[in-house]
Amino acid sequence: MAFGIDRGELGRWKETVRRGEIAFLTHYWLDERFPFMRTVTKAGCADRDRLVRWGERYGLDPRFIHSRAEFPHYDLFGAKQIEVLEKEGLMEHLERFGLGGQGVYANMSQEERQE
Numbered sequence: 238m239a240f241g242i243d244r245g246e247l248g249r250w251k252e253t254v255r256r257g258e259i260a261f262l263t264h265y266w267l268d269e270r271f272p273f274m275r276t277v278t279k280a281g282c283a284d285r286d287r288l289v290r291w292g293e294r295y296g297l298d299p300r301f302i303h304s305r306a307e308f309p310h311y312d313l314f315g316a317k318q319i320e321v322l323e324k325e326g327l328m329e330h331l332e333r334f335g336l337g338g339q340g341v342y343a344n345m346s347q348e349e350r351q352e
Contacts, residue, residue, distance in 0.1 A: 241265035241334070250281065254308050257284040259291050263322070263330040266314075274314045276334045278322060281310030295321055 242264040253260035266277040282288040
């Protein structure tokens with residue numbers, strides 16, 4: 238279940254993805270498969286080859302691309318999410334969702350952060 242974003246943000250992400258650019262959308266997220274995760278960042282691009290090349294820079298396996306019709310994307314969470322947001326300069330995402338040093342992961346063990 239996703240929450241913490243509005244339709245405008247989602248629409249802008251979709252348009253950027255459709256143009257073949259790498260786009261990022263971070264939101265709160267609950268999924269019983271990942272009980273320690275509270276947020277996810279979707280890194281998407283309609284140009285799958287470009288998305289694969291981008292993902293290689295972060296050690297992401299292309300098998301984990303969600304190949305949704307118009308919106309192929311990686312779901313990033315935990316330590317990898319924070320790494321990517323920091324390296325992409327998306328500090329607003331980190332601050333808004335309390336990620337990084339003093340955020341929602343601050344009191345978690347390293348094991349919990351990587352799940």
